[in-house]
Amino acid sequence: MARLFIDGFETGKCSPFWETPEFGSIAAAKPGMSGAYSNYFDNSAGVVRLPATETEIYTACKVRLEATYNTNVVVFRDSTDANMFSLYFNYSAAPKWDIEILRGSWNGTVLDTADAAITINTTYLLEIYYKPLNTGGQITVKLDGVQILSYSGDTTAGLEAVDNVKWGYDGALAYVNFDDIVIDNADWIGNTRIQKLQISGAGTTSEWDASAGNPEDCIDEIPYSDSDWVETNVVNESLTCACADMTGNVDSVKCVEVYGRMAYEGTPTPTKQKLAIRVNGTEYYGDDESPALTYGFFGKRWEINPDDAAAWEEADINAIEIGVRSVT
Numbered sequence: 001m002a003r004l005f006i007d008g009f010e011t012g013k014c015s016p017f018w019e020t021p022e023f024g025s026i027a028a029a030k031p032g033m034s035g036a037y038s039n040y041f042d043n044s045a046g047v048v049r050l051p052a053t054e055t056e057i058y059t060a061c062k063v064r065l066e067a068t069y070n071t072n073v074v075v076f077r078d079s080t081d082a083n084m085f086s087l088y089f090n091y092s093a094a095p096k097w098d099i100e101i102l103r104g105s106w107n108g109t110v111l112d113t114a115d116a117a118i119t120i121n122t123t124y125l126l127e128i129y130y131k132p133l134n135t136g137g138q139i140t141v142k143l144d145g146v147q148i149l150s151y152s153g154d155t156t157a158g159l160e161a162v163d164n165v166k167w168g169y170d171g172a173l174a175y176v177n178f179d180d181i182v183i184d185n186a187d188w189i190g191n192t193r194i195q196k197l198q199i200s201g202a203g204t205t206s207e208w209d210a211s212a213g214n215p216e217d218c219i220d221e222i223p224y225s226d227s228d229w230v231e232t233n234v235v236n237e238s239l240t241c242a243c244a245d246m247t248g249n250v251d252s253v254k255c256v257e258v259y260g261r262m263a264y265e266g267t268p269t270p271t272k273q274k275l276a277i278r279v280n281g282t283e284y285y286g287d288d289e290s291p292a293l294t295y296g297f298f299g300k301r302w303e304i305n306p307d308d309a310a311a312w313e314e315a316d317i318n319a320i321e322i323g324v325r326s327v328t
Contacts, residue, residue: 003255003303004057005048005165005183008194009037012223016259016299019047024168030064032123033179034193040066040177041168045075048183053079053161056131060182060189061167064123065089065097067175072106075166076130082158083108084132085139086170095119101139101149104157106170111139111155114148125191132156145191192254195246198222203240203321204278208232216241224261226295232326235270240278240323246314253312255303258322262291262298270326275300278321279307288327 007015014023025040039046050057063073068091075086083105090098096116102108118124127142137155141148165183168174182189199220208230210218218228219241230239258275275286275298284307286300305312 002184002186003182003301004050004054004185006181006192006194006255006257006301007039008035008180008196009039010035010194010196010222011259012037013297014039014046015257016297017048017257017301019049019164021297027177029179030123030177032064033062033177035179035196038062038064038177038179041174045169045174046167047164048167048181049164050162050183053163054185055161056129056185057162057165058127058129058184058187058189059165060125060127060180060184060192062123062179063126064177065118065120065175066177068120069175070097071175072168072170073126073174073176074128075105075170076132076162077164077166078132078156078159078161079163080158081164083170084156084158084162085130087126087128087141089118089176092116099141099143099149101141101151103154108157111151111153112149114141114143117143117148127189129188130155130162132158132160132162134160142188193248195248196222197243197246197256197317197320197322199241199322200244201242203242203323204281205238205240205283205321205323207234207237208239208324208326215239226261230324231265232270233268235326235328237270238276238283238323238325240276240283240321242321245318250314253314253317255301256312256317256320257299257301258286259297259299260324261295262289262324263293263295264291265293270328272327273298274325274327276323276325277302277306278323279305279316279319282307283325285325
């Protein structure tokens with residue numbers, strides 16, 4: 001396994017893989033960030049629960065301090081939600097802020113400090129490697145690819161495995177914009193950008209009905225709109241839609257995520273839905289999902305191309321179709 005979580009907020013919302021989806025204060029992307037959106041977890045935090053606890057973890061994100069205050073940035077927590085380790089921006093002298101790593105919370109034991117490391121209204125790539133142990137643990141921090149902090153020893157005020165990561169507010173207000181948040185358990189992440197694949201036209205399969213007009217035109221909005229939709233009352237029907245191509249210089253593709261808002265009405269024959277992709281003429285599906293009477297937000301991550309069990313390539317993405325299938 002490699003990628004555990006990604007979000008660039010390019011749906012205009014948080015992804016469904018946050019503990020509380022559609023959370024935080026979505027803002028326009030700041031200079032130095034990618035895409036159209038960023039997120040500002042100012043007075044309430046965003047929490048990512050990992051698929052399983054991890055004894056070593058890497059994170060990366062774009063960060064931009066937006067106000068002249070001390071601010072919490074990120075906290076790593078154990079399965080009891082105890083704060084194990086925190087990273088904090090601490091005002092030192094105008095116009096600079098120190099970066100501190102602390103055992104426990106933002107007001108815990110300072111383990112190391114990078115003096116006068118950042119300035120306000122500047123976007124940085126922040127990367128962290130964390131190995132939580134009472135003896136022999138390790139915390140390493142990079143800023144724009146350069147190591148600025150390293151601490152070995154007792155690195156946890158809780159257990160010795162990471163259960164969840166908390167971004168932004170943690171008792172201390174957070175005045176930081178975030179973008180391109182990535183969590184990995186294999187290696188340093190580097191300057192990763194998260195692009196949207198927005199529906200751009202009809203695909204191969206169009207078995208679902210549109211609330212009005214063409215199916216693809218009912219589910220192409222960013223941010224989403226619930227004023228139009230697609231629907232079916234038949235089991236094993238699919239809808240797949242074409243997407244716009246990727247842009248820029250793409251070195252590699254680490255994973256693909258598909259999101260969908262789903263609900264049911266009345267007493268439908270199909271009781272479940274699942275997200276779908278079409279690659280090289282074959283459909284592949286996410287997990288069976290059981291939506292409610294009100295819309296819920298669902299997601300599926302494919303780390304490798306299911307058609308050839310190999311890493312994604314840009315050509316694969318440019319030819320992909322995304323959609324949904326009804327099941328029971």
